[in-house]
Amino acid sequence: xxxGKRRPGFSRRAQYGRxxxxxxxxxxxLFGALLLLLHMIHPEGLGPIxxxxxxxxxxxxxxxxxxxxxxxxxxxxxxxxxRAGSQNARLQRExxxxxxxxxxxxxxxxxxxxxxxxxxxxxxxxxxVTLARIxxxxxxxxxxxxxxxxxxxxxxxxxxxxxxxxxxxxxVLESGRWASRVLLITDGSSNVPVRLVRDGTxxxxxxxxxxxxxxxxxxVGQNPFRRGDILVTSGVGGIFPPNVPVAMVSGREGDTAIAxxxxxxxxxxxxxxxxxxxxxxxxxxxxxxxxxxxxxxxxPARPAGAPGQQSxxxxxxxxxxxxxxxxxxxxxxxxxx
Amino acid sequence: MSRIAGSETEVAIRDLRRRYIPLGSTFxxxxxxxMPLVASSPWVPNLGFVLLITWRLxxxxxxxxxTALGLGLAADLVSGAPLGQSMVLWTAAFLAFDYADxxxxxxxxxxxxxxxxxxxxxxSAGVWYIAVLMGSPAAFSIMLPQLVLSILAYPIAARLVxxxxxxxxxx
Numbered sequence: 001x002x003x004g005k006r007r008p009g010f011s012r013r014a015q016y017g018r019x020x021x022x023x024x025x026x027x028x029x030l031f032g033a034l035l036l037l038l039h040m041i042h043p044e045g046l047g048p049i050x051x052x053x054x055x056x057x058x059x060x061x062x063x064x065x066x067x068x069x070x071x072x073x074x075x076x077x078x079x080x081x082x083r084a085g086s087q088n089a090r091l092q093r094e095x096x097x098x099x100x101x102x103x104x105x106x107x108x109x110x111x112x113x114x115x116x117x118x119x120x121x122x123x124x125x126x127x128x129v130t131l132a133r134i135x136x137x138x139x140x141x142x143x144x145x146x147x148x149x150x151x152x153x154x155x156x157x158x159x160x161x162x163x164x165x166x167x168x169x170x171x172v173l174e175s176g177r178w179a180s181r182v183l184l185i186t187d188g189s190s191n192v193p194v195r196l197v198r199d200g201t202x203x204x205x206x207x208x209x210x211x212x213x214x215x216x217x218x219x220v221g222q223n224p225f226r227r228g229d230i231l232v233t234s235g236v237g238g239i240f241p242p243n244v245p246v247a248m249v250s251g252r253e254g255d256t257a258i259a260x261x262x263x264x265x266x267x268x269x270x271x272x273x274x275x276x277x278x279x280x281x282x283x284x285x286x287x288x289x290x291x292x293x294x295x296x297x298x299x300p301a302r303p304a305g306a307p308g309q310q311s312x313x314x315x316x317x318x319x320x321x322x323x324x325x326x327x328x329x330x331x332x333x334x335x336x337x
Numbered sequence: 338m339s340r341i342a343g344s345e346t347e348v349a350i351r352d353l354r355r356r357y358i359p360l361g362s363t364f365x366x367x368x369x370x371x372m373p374l375v376a377s378s379p380w381v382p383n384l385g386f387v388l389l390i391t392w393r394l395x396x397x398x399x400x401x402x403x404t405a406l407g408l409g410l411a412a413d414l415v416s417g418a419p420l421g422q423s424m425v426l427w428t429a430a431f432l433a434f435d436y437a438d439x440x441x442x443x444x445x446x447x448x449x450x451x452x453x454x455x456x457x458x459x460x461s462a463g464v465w466y467i468a469v470l471m472g473s474p475a476a477f478s479i480m481l482p483q484l485v486l487s488i489l490a491y492p493i494a495a496r497l498v499x500x501x502x503x504x505x506x507x508x
Contacts, residue, residue, distance in 0.1 A: 038421075057371050
């Protein structure tokens with residue numbers, strides 16, 4: 001080592017002090033590497049420490065957020081005055097078409113409700129946990145995270161999906177007492193099972209880290225996506241509730257497509273934290289509550305626990321296949337690894 | 338402000354200023370990550386790291402390598418990065434600087450900038466690689482805007498640090 005070339009003088013004490021300094025630095029660096037390893041193997045292990053730090057720092061971002069929103073809004077408000085005439089005509093046209101669509105949609109919603117009731121299918125949960133402000137994000141790290149101004153005191157727990165009025169934002173990664181951190185759907189470790197609104201083709205929405213989403217189909221050799229297609233969550237996996245808007249296709253690349261998320265976190269103020277669609281999806285197999293099989297719509301009753309048969313109408317293949325490894329690491333597709 | 342301290346309190350204040358301006362300014366830069374800015378890609382330079390290496394390059398004698406360890410822990414807790422990330426990367430950068438100093442002896446402004454650029458490249462690559470290990474397989478190209486902006490931010494950070502340093506040592 002060349003460190004010996006420049007000694008801090010002839011004093012033994014100074015030399016030893018310098019040496020001990022290096023020992024502390026290298027030892028501390030190794031300790032940091034150990035923490036990283038721990039974080040990689042067991043991400044929840046350091047949760048309490050990180051949650052406490054989050055609680056301390058989130059109010060700072062929250063206080064500044066309203067100021068930023070005020071200044072960010074000025075530009076849009078001024079330009080709106082200049083384009084009032086043409087904008088009015090355009091909005092009138094959009095309103096007319098939207099009204100027609102609304103009527104058709106209400107009829108469909110009624111029919112859907114009726115058919116669901118007929119099948120004995122009901123959504124297990126449709127209520128929200130809480131409403132919270134988005135107060136900040138990671139803007140200098142490749143992990144795409146946002147900070148939410150609600151924590152365990154408001155019922156927020158890791159794993160819960162987060163959405164806005166526009167669409168899906170992500171899911172809760174860790175929560176402190178009054179603040180929590182959200183893994184955005186644009187993060188590389190986020191997988192959301194989605195389907196095309198147009199024809200129901202299933203796909204997987206994986207973040208790319210740069211604000212866009214990559215769509216992967218489950219079928220090889222064809223690309224069903226077109227520019228402007230809307231994707232919604234499919235509910236497979238049991239984490240995200242179905243029919244939450246996710247993204248709009250903006251371009252195609254070979255077998256995959258690139259999409260823009262519909263909920264732009266930079267323009268959001270409020271987010272809704274939802275309950276996990278099917279709570280059994282996150283727990284280990286033993287902890288899952290027994291689900292009473294609903295009576296079949298038609299035909300003779302099957303024995304409830306027969307192997308290879310599935311009498312539960314809420315049966316979801318994606319959920320079932322993942323279960324044996326659920327206790328080890330990945331609870332379900334769509335969970336951050 | 339008179340050039341001669343008038344009382345014991347003033348002496349104590351000047352002593353505190355002399356001691357803690359580098360640490361305090363770096364900590365403020367770390368806290369800037371709490372700015373209420375929501376971005377969809379990581380383009381903002383890691384201001385804490387840039388200011389840290391600027392102090393280290395311009396005032397090599399004030400900090401030992403373990404200072405980076407403590408500041409890295411603070412940065413990890415504040416920014417929500419995987420705990421240990423900045424501790425490892427910042428301390429490694431400081432040890433590399435110590436080694437470079439023992440090799441080079443005298444540095445000038447351009448050499449400082451080159452060293453800072455190397456450290457920033459190392460830091461961005463490290464952050465990206467840790468993110469990949471943690472299961473966010475993003476392309477390295479998303480780090481390029483941040484890399485370029487950080488390297489261009491070094492001269493600005495150097496002027497800021499020199500101004501702070503003049504004020505710190507003013508009598």
